[in-house]
Amino acid sequence: MGTLASLVETSQRVAGSTSRLAKIRALAECLAALPDEVVAIAVAYLSGSLPQGRIGIGYRTLQGVAAQAGAATSTLQIQQLDATLQSLTRISGAGSAAKRAALLAGLFAAATPVEQDFLLRLLAGELRQGALDGVMIDAIAAAAKLPAASVRRAAMYAPGLGQLAVAALTEGEQGLQQFQLRLFHPVAPMLAQTAADVDEALQELAAPVQFEWKMDGARIQVHKQGAQVRVYTRALNEIGAAIPEIVAAAQALPVNEVVLDGEAISYTPAGRPHPFQVTMRRFGRKLDVQSLLEELPMRAFFFDCLLIEGRTIADRPMSERMQALENAVPAARIPCLVTGEAVAAAAFYRDALAAGHEGVMAKSLSSIYEAGNRGASWFKIKRSHTLDLVVLAAEWGSGRRVGKLSNLHLGALDVATGEYVMLGKTFKGLTDEMLEWQTRELLARETRRDAMTVYVRPELVAEIAFSDLQASPRYPGGLALRLARVKRYRDDKRAEEADNMESVRRIYAAQG
Numbered sequence: 001m002g003t004l005a006s007l008v009e010t011s012q013r014v015a016g017s018t019s020r021l022a023k024i025r026a027l028a029e030c031l032a033a034l035p036d037e038v039v040a041i042a043v044a045y046l047s048g049s050l051p052q053g054r055i056g057i058g059y060r061t062l063q064g065v066a067a068q069a070g071a072a073t074s075t076l077q078i079q080q081l082d083a084t085l086q087s088l089t090r091i092s093g094a095g096s097a098a099k100r101a102a103l104l105a106g107l108f109a110a111a112t113p114v115e116q117d118f119l120l121r122l123l124a125g126e127l128r129q130g131a132l133d134g135v136m137i138d139a140i141a142a143a144a145k146l147p148a149a150s151v152r153r154a155a156m157y158a159p160g161l162g163q164l165a166v167a168a169l170t171e172g173e174q175g176l177q178q179f180q181l182r183l184f185h186p187v188a189p190m191l192a193q194t195a196a197d198v199d200e201a202l203q204e205l206a207a208p209v210q211f212e213w214k215m216d217g218a219r220i221q222v223h224k225q226g227a228q229v230r231v232y233t234r235a236l237n238e239i240g241a242a243i244p245e246i247v248a249a250a251q252a253l254p255v256n257e258v259v260l261d262g263e264a265i266s267y268t269p270a271g272r273p274h275p276f277q278v279t280m281r282r283f284g285r286k287l288d289v290q291s292l293l294e295e296l297p298m299r300a301f302f303f304d305c306l307l308i309e310g311r312t313i314a315d316r317p318m319s320e321r322m323q324a325l326e327n328a329v330p331a332a333r334i335p336c337l338v339t340g341e342a343v344a345a346a347a348f349y350r351d352a353l354a355a356g357h358e359g360v361m362a363k364s365l366s367s368i369y370e371a372g373n374r375g376a377s378w379f380k381i382k383r384s385h386t387l388d389l390v391v392l393a394a395e396w397g398s399g400r401r402v403g404k405l406s407n408l409h410l411g412a413l414d415v416a417t418g419e420y421v422m423l424g425k426t427f428k429g430l431t432d433e434m435l436e437w438q439t440r441e442l443l444a445r446e447t448r449r450d451a452m453t454v455y456v457r458p459e460l461v462a463e464i465a466f467s468d469l470q471a472s473p474r475y476p477g478g479l480a481l482r483l484a485r486v487k488r489y490r491d492d493k494r495a496e497e498a499d500n501m502e503s504v505r506r507i508y509a510a511q512g
Contacts, residue, residue, distance in 0.1 A: 002038040004081055004111070005074040006030060007045055008118045011127070014046070018417060020135060027139035036170055038078040040162030047136055047161065048127040051082065052089050057100060059124050059447050065104045066120045070113040081107070081119075124447050125457040132418050133372075133496070136161055144168035146176070153315065154179040156371035157187060181259065181312045181371075184223050186232040188372030189261060190304075192361060194387075194503045195379035196510030198345040201362035205377065207340025210318065212303050212361045213352040214380055215334070216276045217265030218283060218492060220300065222250050224258050231264075234492055239283055245293060246300045255328045257309050261369075262302035262334065272356045277488060301334040303361075306369055314369040321369070338365070349381065358382050374500070385507065386465050387412070387481075388490055388498040392420055393455040394442050397427070397435070405439040405454055406430065408486070410464060414477065414501045420458050421477035421501055429465075429485035438489070461490040461498045469508040477501060479508055 010030040014023045027046060034042055044051045084107050091099050108116050121127040133155075140161070141151040146168055154176040158164040167175035181187060195201040202209060219234040229250040231240040240247045246264055266274045266282060273279075274296065282296055305325040306314040313321055325333060337348045349360045359382040367377035389410040397406030407427040411420040430438070438460070445456040465487050472480035490498075 002035050002078045003074065004076040004078055004115055004118075006033070007042055007078065008115050011046060011118060012114075020416065023135050024139045024142055027136060028142035031139060031143040031165060031169065034078075036166065038082075039165050039169055040160075041078055041082050043136060043140070043162045043165045044160075045078075045122060045127075047133070048122065048125070050085060050122070051162065052085050055085060055088050055123065057088070057104065057123060061097075061101055061104070062120055062124055065101065065108045066116050068105065068109060070111050070116045071109065072112070074112050074115065076107075076110055076115060125445075125459075126447055128418055128420070128458075132413075132415060133161065134415070135418075137164075140165045140168050144172060146173060150176055156314075156373075157181050157185075181307055181314055183225050183257060183259065183307070184228075184230055186221050186223070186236045187306075188236070189219055189221065189234050190370050190372070190378065191374040191497060192378035192380040193374055193376065194499065194506055195362060195381050196507060198349055198360070198362065198381060199342050200510055201379045201381060202340065202342055202345065204379065205362060205364045206366065208338050208365065209340065209345070210322070210336055210338050210363045210365055211345055211348050212334050212336045212363070213355070214358045214361050214382065215263045215265050215301060216273065216358045217263035217279050217301075218276075220246070220262055220264045222246070222258075222260040222262065222300070222302075224250050224253060224255070224260075226256055227251055233283065234497070235494065242283055242289060243298050244289065246298055249300060249332070253328060254330070255308060257307065258305065258328050259307035260302045260325070260329065261304035261306065262300055262332075264298050264300050266296040266298050280492070300332055302329045302332055303334040303336070304369060305329075314371065316368065317365065318363060318367045318369075319365040322365075353383055384465055385468065386463055386487060387504065387507075388461050388493060389423065389464050390420060390458045390495050390498050391438075391442065391456065391460045391462060392422060392458055393453050394438070395425075395453050401427075401435060403439075404435045405442050406435065408438075408462065409453075410462070410481065410484070411458070412477075412499055412501045412504050413495075422475050423469075423477065423479060423504065424475070424481035424484055426464065426481070426484040426486060429487060434486070434489070458495050461493045461495060463487040463490055468511055469504065477504070479504060 010026050013026040017023055041051055088100055088103055111119055137151055137155050138148050141148040155164055157179040221232045223230045229247045230238050231246055232238055266279045282292055282298055305321050305328055308324045308328060313324055339345055352360050362379040364377035389412055391408050392411045393409035394405035395407040397404045407425050409422055409425055411422045414421045442456050445459055446454050447457055448455050464484050466481040467483040469479050470482050
């Protein structure tokens with residue numbers, strides 16, 4: 001039963017329900033009924049993505065081919081669709097646009113009207129029905145009749161949910177054992193929720209709590225085996241060549257095998273941390289590395305240890321991981337304080353600010369490392385209100401901003417529905433350089449437009465500073481940003497790593 005129609009029906013069931021359990025049940029029933037050879041493809045489609053990644057087809061082209069009459073009966077197979085999309089990615093050279101359009105036209109002609117709608121949204125990156133990673137992981141567990149905890153653990157180290165689903169459905173618990181933390185196979189970093197202050201963090205976490213300076217640097221993951229060292233960004237790109245001084249420092253560590261989580265940050269000659277944008281000049285540079293090394297020397301500070309001397313400890317309590325970290329990087333630990341006292345925590349927070357950093361992190365000593373997840377046992381506490389929000393649309397500017405996309409529509413993901421919730425707009429804080437960049441990047445992600453607004457795929461993340469949140473009947477989430485401005489674009493973050501509505505509601509509740 002590897003038909004596209006079965007996926008479309010499941011997609012409709014998932015989108016039509018607000019119940020997480022109902023979404024999981026619908027997805028599990030679909031996955032369990034599929035042939036093994038199409039499970040990975042189906043997981044990608046139902047998650048709103050393509051195994052091929054971007055296929056280079058604009059929204060207007062998609063609209064054009066979707067406007068034709070569809071087939072009367074459903075005949076499209078999942079493998080047939082995958083093969084067609086694979087063929088699309090291989091078309092290049094002179095006349096490639098026309099060839100792609102013709103291939104797409106044939107695909108849409110073979111689809112029923114309801115399948116055409118599904119295809120249009122899938123190919124445009126607009127298929128958001130609430131089948132988020134967490135929901136899909138639980139659905140895979142249900143389909144394979146495996147404990148959800150076992151599948152979630154394996155998901156942290158699997159290269160993708162498609163491969164995870166195939167292993168779970170075909171090999172069961174034994175198949176999950178192949179997914180382990182391995183040297184030189186980076187994993188997504190664990191993320192934190194937001195707390196208003198140290199008092200709230202102490203209320204949420206069982207004392208004592210470990211507080212750490214929150215540095216405004218670049219998240220790095222260091223893998224070391226003997227003299228071989230690789231440094232990865234939060235997007236899992238290897239960037240050791242751009243920061244040779246950190247590679248050299250890792251080579252000198254008193255351990256043979258280790259995987260570390262930390263921050264890389266550049267400092268002024270006076271010993272003050274540079275702003276994030278300055279630090280990021282060191283990343284992704286293939287030329288002038290030596291001159292930048294002299295101009296912006298980098299230091300690494302580490303706050304977690306996931307593997308040491310061949311033993312994975314990511315699933316061990318944080319207290320145990322901190323002992324391993326002390327043994328691995330005695331001189332490069334991030335400043336920290338373990339306390340259950342609000343007065344001591346507040347003083348540590350002020351010290352972090354005085355040293356030029358963003359604030360502090362608060363972490364439960366019993367917490368395990370949840371790669372890629374926003375754990376309930378880690379909190380970030382910043383000096384000012386900021387949220388990492390996703391750009392949903394932008395309005396054309398006026399005056400000196402004519403021809404530029406200026407006023408941003410900002411939103412956060414509601415995990416319960418799988419939809420982005422708009423929280424407000426802002427055009428403040430944008431430099432001329434940012435306007436040029438965001439216009440180019442947003443137009444590349446356009447899905448549709450009206451007279452004043454260009455709507456885009458929710459992919460770009462911006463750090464937004466604001467005075468407070470206020471109740472607002474104007475927006476679906478009932479909350480709106482007040483006095484919002486853009487601090488910077490977080491091109492080091494994927495949309496999945498942005499703050500969600502749970503974080504937004506937490507800040508609003510703390511205000512009250």
